[in-house]
Amino acid sequence: MNILSEIHWKSTVKLKKTHFSLSSVQLYGAEREKVVFILVKQAANILALQEYFARIAERERVVFMLVKQAANVLELLEYFAREQKPASLAEVSGHFGWPRSSTFNLIQTLVERGFLYEPKARGGFYPTGRWLALAQEVASAEPLPKAALALLRDLAETTGETIWVAAPSGQHAIMLSVIQSEQAVRYTAEPGKRVPIHGTASGQAIMSQMSAAQTAAILRKAVFERFGPGTPMSVKEVEQSIAESLKRGSFRSASAFSRDLGGISVPLVLGGRIFAITVAGPLFRIEGRMEETAIEIHRAVARQLGDDYFHKNVPNLHRLLD
Numbered sequence: 309m310n311i312l313s314e315i316h317w318k319s320t321v322k323l324k325k326t327h328f329s330l331s332s333v334q335l336y337g338a339e340r341e342k343v344v345f346i347l348v349k350q351a352a353n354i355l356a357l358q359e360y361f362a363r364i365a366e367r368e369r370v371v372f373m374l375v376k377q378a379a380n381v382l383e384l385l386e387y388f389a390r391e392q393k394p395a396s397l398a399e400v401s402g403h404f405g406w407p408r409s410s411t412f413n414l415i416q417t418l419v420e421r422g423f424l425y426e427p428k429a430r431g432g433f434y435p436t437g438r439w440l441a442l443a444q445e446v447a448s449a450e451p452l453p454k455a456a457l458a459l460l461r462d463l464a465e466t467t468g469e470t471i472w473v474a475a476p477s478g479q480h481a482i483m484l485s486v487i488q489s490e491q492a493v494r495y496t497a498e499p500g501k502r503v504p505i506h507g508t509a510s511g512q513a514i515m516s517q518m519s520a521a522q523t524a525a526i527l528r529k530a531v532f533e534r535f536g537p538g539t540p541m542s543v544k545e546v547e548q549s550i551a552e553s554l555k556r557g558s559f560r561s562a563s564a565f566s567r568d569l570g571g572i573s574v575p576l577v578l579g580g581r582i583f584a585i586t587v588a589g590p591l592f593r594i595e596g597r598m599e600e601t602a603i604e605i606h607r608a609v610a611r612q613l614g615d616d617y618f619h620k621n622v623p624n625l626h627r628l629l630d
């Protein structure tokens with residue numbers, strides 16, 4: 309019997325052999341102790357019920373506060389996306405109408421976790437790149453569209469070289485799916501391998517479909533380290549390479565990240581996500597066939613995604629089959 313049933317049952321007990329007056333209750337015989345016990349028990353049950361509902365109310369209050377705090381974090385992120393400038397504690401508190409103490413606690417927590425920082429002393433707070441890095445990591449783990457996998461298999465059969473699909477991941481391009489060449493000498497790669505996004509054909513193909521602000525943010529943080537004779541060593545070189553590659557219809561690298569290896573890439577935009585598909589191999593075999601390989605990639609895209617895919621989805625890339 310639960311507490312509500314017990315209280316209901318107790319309240320229906322009929323007291324026999326009792327006499328009631330307007331000013332008091334007079335009990336006769338053995339019923340006196342029984343009635344007193346029932347009344348005490350009912351009082352205890354009522355108190356227990358009050359405590360039970362008080363605990364529920366407190367639990368709901370805590371859940372509401374946690375949901376509210378999560379909403380505040382999202383609203384703060386949207387605020388920075390709109391304003392695109394640092395904001396002080398007072399500005400944030402005033403904009404949202406939040407208590408200063410609550411605003412301080414929220415901002416301090418985000419600073420300690422590496423999501424906000426002060427670009428300059430007393431100059432206000434601004435989001436760090438950790439938001440973007442986490443979002444890209446989540447996106448990179450999302451299953452690849454079936455069309456991308458079909459394109460991967462198509463190119464593996466027609467070129468005989470190593471093929472991969474890559475996506476952005478912070479300052480890198482990360483390989484999501486790879487089909488390795490069966491030839492004895494080949495480009496060896498595995499899913500999860502990361503390459504500098506600014507210094508490789510895959511990475512630059514991806515950057516070519518980003519907004520100007522996203523590209524500028526990547527290049528501000530880029531570390532220009534020499535991996536091979538084809539490595540771009542300045543922002544200007546990267547920007548020039550991307551512009552020339554779009555006009556050419558393909559992105560190419562030769563000893564840019566891995567010596568004696570090269571690749572040909574084109575950008576893909578599928579379901580709102582940016583990818584690059586790359587054909588890669590040893591330079592002695594692929595360097596003289598880069599134009600031919602680029603055309604083969606365009607043909608495979610037409611077969612798997614449609615003749616007008618680039619026109620509709622990657623309009624800034626020169627089309628080699630027109």
